[in-house]
Amino acid sequence: ITVYVPRDSAAVSVGANEVAAAIQREADGTPIRLVRNGSRGMLWLEPFVEVETERGRVGYGPVTPEAVPGLVAGGLFEGAPHELCQGVVDELPWMRDQQRLCFARVGVIDPLSTTDYEAGGGLAGLRRALELDPADVVTEVTDSGLRGRGGAGFPAGIKWNTVLKTDGPLKFVCCNADEGDSGTFADRMLMEGDPFCLIEGMTIAAHAVGASEGYVYVRSEYPDAVNTLRRAIDIAYAHGWLGENVLGSGLSFDLFVRMGAGAYICGEETSMLESLEGKRGMVRSKPPIPAITGLFGKPTVVNNVLTLASVPTILAEGPERYAGLGVERSRGTQVFQLAGNIARGGVFETAFGISLGTLVNDYGGGTRSGRPVKAAQVGGPLGSYVPTSQFDLPTDYEAFAAADAMLGHGGVVVFDDTVDMAAMARFAMEFCAEESCGKCTPCRVGAVRGVEVIDKITGGQDRDGNLAVLNDLCELMTDGSLCAMGGLTPNPVRSALAHFPDDFMTNSANHE
Ligand code: FMN
Incomplete structure (x- = not known):
């Protein structure tokens, strides 16, 4: 009997090592082979335990150490039904609908075998x-x-x-x-x-x-x-x-x-x-x-x-x-990573072209809070905030660029309607000020000025004048920075301004 418990650090962070130990303990004489695999990428189900059966690998999750005695007594090693049983792993919609080329073996094999x-x-x-x-x-x-x-x-x-x-x-x-x-x-x-x-x-x-x-x-x-x-x-x-x-x-x-x-x-x-x-x-x-x-x-x-x-x-x-996979000039597959305020976060590898809405709503299940999605930041901290009105955008480098957004490394961070986008814009500038290497002036100084001017805007100080200054600053950082650190920081700022101007009317971003 082969049992899989991930050693992936996301799984370990929620108790996979303790679950593995509990399974060894409860096996008590049953000859099991415990494999510490990587993660399948269904992070909301971690620790995700799998058992090899004639039907294929059957998965259980999220498994706690406390649940293990009951699971084993209830027939875990035979792949028996249980409230934590998710079914045959390869048949789960999340897995079945992916095209895993890069991630073909991740979560499947013993990583060091x-x-x-x-x-x-x-x-x-x-x-x-x-x-x-x-x-x-x-x-x-x-x-x-x-x-x-x-x-x-x-x-x-x-x-x-x-x-x-x-x-x-x-x-x-x-x-x-x-x-x-x-x-x-x-x-x-x-x-x-x-x-x-x-x-x-x-x-x-x-x-x-x-x-x-x-x-x-x-x-x-x-x-x-x-x-x-x-x-x-x-x-x-x-x-x-x-x-x-x-x-x-x-x-x-x-x-x-x-x-x-x-x-x-x-x-x-x-x-x-x-x-x-x-x-x-x-x-x-x-x-x-x-x-x-x-x-x-x-x-x-x-x-x-x-x-x-x-x-x-x-x-x-x-x-x-x-x-043969993908769309336009975005060929092959992208390993999307769904994160932030999302019901089902994890890794989803599929051909380019799938829409952002399908990823976030259909596979990700919307927000974890249960509130409406307001936006997703795609492509890391320098990526644009994409509003739900653009969720039909195909994941394609050029389509994203045409919408003033970017795909980047494939990270999608979801926010619900409680997010204050002016605060997020301010955070982008703050992050750049913190992380700039300091070599070029537009990035080093521009980011500090960016925080100040956003504070003035949300503080209601000469709004029109300061919005013009912010736009100028964004243009200067985009055109004048030595690398994409300063060059892309205006992305989240401009997208927040373009799609959520009302958030800049309040005082709420002006904290600290
Ligand atoms: N590329 C990465 O692969 N990992 C990173 O963490 C990463 N961080 C970056 C941070 C900044 C501020 C910038 C401007 C770029 C970053 N990049 C990162 C992109 C790299 O500069 C570079 O484009 C990449 O390593 C090239 O590999 P690729 O062509 O396979 O993407």
């Missing part, structure tokens, strides 16, 4: 890539239409091609696992739930561009992800997937994990490179671009976790399948 990994299709992409010329690997990634999942949506193949074409004895592949955006957790879940997938993607990238060293830059708030990754890397070396002669191909690729120290700006790629070099996380001017002058001045691929973890499936199955 090489047997599980290969049985689930792992390594097929790397094996195939190693048989191809580097340039052909780059072509396949280009043809798949894969775009960077870290926020900007830049085509991965074009970036890789620049690194491939830049000569040099030493090149790097760096994975951005800083995952600083509010409401995002997919990078973490992938690293904890299927770390070999990221290792495989980075190794394919190394072969494609001619890199011999890789770094994963993980935020310090993710100690479990760091541990899992480090263990996975050791195992990968022991199996010849990393090191001197990767899978006998002659490719030499070494992989290291580095921890950040808690600065949002270190997710910006050039700051991340500075931080990786042991310096303070300050933005570099571009050009030169990291693809040409990156880590320690060498040609460097910088990609997000989900970008790199999407590569193995593209190489395994060919670019056509991936390119």
Whole structure:
């Protein structure tokens, strides 16, 4: 009898370790194999316990340690009905309606089992890539239409091609696992739930561009992800997937994990490179671009976790399948993360094009508070607030851009009608003031002035004049900032102003 209890840190934070211990205790002689898997991403059901049955895996959740004796007595190990029983996991609408390519194995397998990994299709992409010329690997990634999942949506193949074409004895592949955006957790879940997938993607990238060293830059708030990754890397070396002669191909690729120290700006790629070099996380001017002058001045691929973890499936199955999913120039799948005031929060991977309303209302079940949805902030703290009147927007980079919004890393943070949007606009400026690296004036000073001027507006002081000043300031930050930190901070501010002007009439945002 195989029983699964996630070791994912979201599950652990709500008691999964205690549940696992209780199941071991209650098994009392019944021969069970307890697997600590990743999370399926139905976070409202965590700790989510699964049992292998003839019908498939049957899930129970949310399970408390106190519920375990009753569950076991009631036939948990046979997959018996129970008030916590959710049914056959793959048949649940949340799971059934997804197209999991990047997350295919997350929550399914034991994250550190090489047997599980290969049985689930792992390594097929790397094996195939190693048989191809580097340039052909780059072509396949280009043809798949894969775009960077870290926020900007830049085509991965074009970036890789620049690194491939830049000569040099030493090149790097760096994975951005800083995952600083509010409401995002997919990078973490992938690293904890299927770390070999990221290792495989980075190794394919190394072969494609001619890199011999890789770094994963993980935020310090993710100690479990760091541990899992480090263990996975050791195992990968022991199996010849990393090191001197990767899978006998002659490719030499070494992989290291580095921890950040808690600065949002270190997710910006050039700051991340500075931080990786042991310096303070300050933005570099571009050009030169990291693809040409990156880590320690060498040609460097910088990609997000989900970008790199999407590569193995593209190489395994060919670019056509991936390119066949999605809409317009947004191809393949996006790993959406539903968070904030939402009834059912978690990870939902599906082809681009699904509407925001379908995600938030149909799958997410609306707000957790039960009150009407007012807006969702999409794409992290620098993303726009999208009002419900725009919830039919298809999730497509360009459609979002045309609506003055952005998809970013796929995080969706939901707010109910009690939210004060002027306070949220003020928070955006405050966040920028707090997190700015300070190198450029529009961001460093603009954000401080932004807080002040919003306070004046909500305080009723020369509203029209100060609204004009705020608009000017937003324009200046957008056009004049060195990076997207200051450049995008006006997004939440302007969207709040455009869609919820009435919220700026009150005094309620003027706290502190
Ligand atoms: N990209 C990430 O992958 N993770 C982050 O946490 C992250 N934080 C960022 C924070 C700021 C302020 C800015 C301006 C950008 C951030 N980015 C982040 C985007 C990166 O600069 C970069 O575009 C990305 O790592 C490139 O990889 P991709 O093409 O695979 O998305």
